[in-house]
Amino acid sequence: LQLNASKCGFGHFYYAITPNIPEIQSIWNALEAKHKKFHGYGSQAIDALHQGDYIRAEQIYHEAENYSKELISDMEKMLQIL
Numbered sequence: 001l002q003l004n005a006s007k008c009g010f011g012h013f014y015y016a017i018t019p020n021i022p023e024i025q026s027i028w029n030a031l032e033a034k035h036k037k038f039h040g041y042g043s044q045a046i047d048a049l050h051q052g053d054y055i056r057a058e059q060i061y062h063e064a065e066n067y068s069k070e071l072i073s074d075m076e077k078m079l080q081i082l
Helices: 009-016 022-050 054-081
Strands: none
Touching: 009 022, 022 054
């Protein structure tokens, strides 16, 4: 599990390019904070597991799963614009 948002596959891609299409720039720029928050779920889940709080770890997993839908939606919006 990669906890560093700049070292995961998407992070490498995100920080390597900057789109110059005005219609998607605001969506693209907002992805950075959302992406970092998504990785934060991984840290929280690992902490919960280390504490033996498996119920909390599962809750965090479900939060991350739901949150990922927002990220995917943002990416789909950019594809529609393109």
